[in-house]
Amino acid sequence: MAGAAALRRSARRVIRPDEYTFSRTLQHAERLLSSQASPDRGGVLGSELGLYPPERIRNFSIIAHVDHGKSTLADRLLELTGTIKKGHGQPQYLDKLQVERERGITVKAQTATMFYRHAPDESDAPNYLINLIDTPGHVDFSYEVSRSLAACQGALLVVDAAQGVQAQTIANFYLAFESNLSIIPVINKIDQPTADPDNVKAQLKRLFDIDPSEALLTSAKTGQGLSQVLPAVIERIPSPPGKCDSPVRMLLLDSYYDEYKGVICHVAIVDGALHKGDKIASAATGRTYEVLDVGIMHPELTPTGVLYTGQVGYVISGMRSTKEARIGDTLHQAKSTVEPLPGFKPARHMVFSGLYPADGSDFDTLSHAIEKLTCNDASVSVTKETSTALGMGFRCGFLGLLHMDVFHQRLEQEHGAQVISTIPTVPYIFEYGDGSKVQVENPATLASNPGQRIAACWEPTVIATIIIPSMLGQ
Numbered sequence: 344m345a346g347a348a349a350l351r352r353s354a355r356r357v358i359r360p361d362e363y364t365f366s367r368t369l370q371h372a373e374r375l376l377s378s379q380a381s382p383d384r385g386g387v388l389g390s391e392l393g394l395y396p397p398e399r400i401r402n403f404s405i406i407a408h409v410d411h412g413k414s415t416l417a418d419r420l421l422e423l424t425g426t427i428k429k430g431h432g433q434p435q436y437l438d439k440l441q442v443e444r445e446r447g448i449t450v451k452a453q454t455a456t457m458f459y460r461h462a463p464d465e466s467d468a469p470n471y472l473i474n475l476i477d478t479p480g481h482v483d484f485s486y487e488v489s490r491s492l493a494a495c496q497g498a499l500l501v502v503d504a505a506q507g508v509q510a511q512t513i514a515n516f517y518l519a520f521e522s523n524l525s526i527i528p529v530i531n532k533i534d535q536p537t538a539d540p541d542n543v544k545a546q547l548k549r550l551f552d553i554d555p556s557e558a559l560l561t562s563a564k565t566g567q568g569l570s571q572v573l574p575a576v577i578e579r580i581p582s583p584p585g586k587c588d589s590p591v592r593m594l595l596l597d598s599y600y601d602e603y604k605g606v607i608c609h610v611a612i613v614d615g616a617l618h619k620g621d622k623i624a625s626a627a628t629g630r631t632y633e634v635l636d637v638g639i640m641h642p643e644l645t646p647t648g649v650l651y652t653g654q655v656g657y658v659i660s661g662m663r664s665t666k667e668a669r670i671g672d673t674l675h676q677a678k679s680t681v682e683p684l685p686g687f688k689p690a691r692h693m694v695f696s697g698l699y700p701a702d703g704s705d706f707d708t709l710s711h712a713i714e715k716l717t718c719n720d721a722s723v724s725v726t727k728e729t730s731t732a733l734g735m736g737f738r739c740g741f742l743g744l745l746h747m748d749v750f751h752q753r754l755e756q757e758h759g760a761q762v763i764s765t766i767p768t769v770p771y772i773f774e775y776g777d778g779s780k781v782q783v784e785n786p787a788t789l790a791s792n793p794g795q796r797i798a799a800c801w802e803p804t805v806i807a808t809i810i811i812p813s814m815l816g817q
Contacts (some may be wrong), residue, residue, distance in 0.1 A: 344609035392639075395472040399651035400457040400581045402611070404491045404524075407501035407514035408508075409448060412531040415563040416501060416572075417455070417477040424457035424473070424571060428641055451719065452478045452491040452597065454655055455642040456611060458809035461577045471577060474655040482511055484742035486690050486722035487516055490670065493597050494611040494655055497580030499572070504530050504538035504560075508546045512807065517549055525580045528553050529572065534562040550810075581710035583613075583653035590676040591615030591623070594684045596655075600715040604636070605645070606662040610674065611655045613684060619648045622677035623660060627669045631677045666714075670721040682735060690722040691801060692740030694747055695784040697728060697765035698754075699736035705761065706735050712758035713737060716750070725749060730784065738785060741767075774799040 407413040420425045428554040454476050457468035474572075476491040478484075487640055492498065498519040519526055528547050530540045544555035559575060561568035597609040601675045617623070621634045636659040650656045662668055673683040700709045717723050724740035741747040747767060754760040776796040783789050 407510040483746035626673040701761035
């Protein structure tokens, strides 16, 4: 009886209306309670997922420049749908890492499943399932953005009403545009004294050819204009494609290591349905696994026992090593042949640095910590190297200096590793007199070709677009 009472309280908490939620009656809570799946097939929400076919699902991401308010907007949307209770969640709820809270930036893309009632129907139950993915804004974490967009059919492009379009606004727009996503412009922070939404609309038209009438004016801080965001998501973003009656096929979007549960994989179900107990295989490695647990992020890990076509969730399959969870891999039904899904573009590492344990005897500890952390951040490249002064260590490639700094900080905070890092360098390509070329990431390796004349040397360059305000009277 105590378990039933707890479930009843949980159901009421999910659907309890307040000033931020839509009408969800106690009768719906009773239906949730009475129709719950068996313990080995999921929890209260498990039996409800089948009520959301692909046409009732929307998957979208929030993309923006740093500090344009995307994490605050994500908080408000979670509150609007009753996924978290207003005032009881910590600010920037989806920013889980300590380094994210200390620096006020998003490092890891995070997913949350929301249930939303868009239009009246025969019941008071939510009639849409929405998967929200909050992404980083800094250029060093664009790999996280590209992975998130692979699971989406649309994106909210958030722009600060005072600062206007900035560098990562442009970069993230083109990432979404190349992925053929429906883009909804959201002009945020309209409550600021210096806000100039008309100028921002003009920028969106000039730079991206976006119709100014399509822009939504909001303030995530005060709640102004937020009631129009989710209806726009439902009406402007298409439902996920996929074949419900085909064998299960899913894209591995992300993974991380949990001390108690092992490797947890975030997946997007493209075709079919995945049930607890199913046998799945990896298209990249050919290895077979049994699905030990499956569910959604609501907003924390919520076991459901099943995921259907178009839905985004997590899978625990007993992977023993983080190296088995290859980002961009296609997981499919075992003993069936499927066409692998297109993965992600490989990360281009622009900064390299050596990592060595402060105490030489801690090499194995550092190796284990890096292995677990690279499962959380697949954009880092790691190779072993040896230094005469520092002993055995690792040569790591990063997307930028901030990416490197955050990786070092996470090693210390999350794994207690004491690390000595070398001065960061960029990769160079050297061409010798005989026509041979070699890419040098560590200056020490350049001396390994004595006696050969260097004919040419290339260093990384970029084609940059500089946007400046127009000068009046010039």
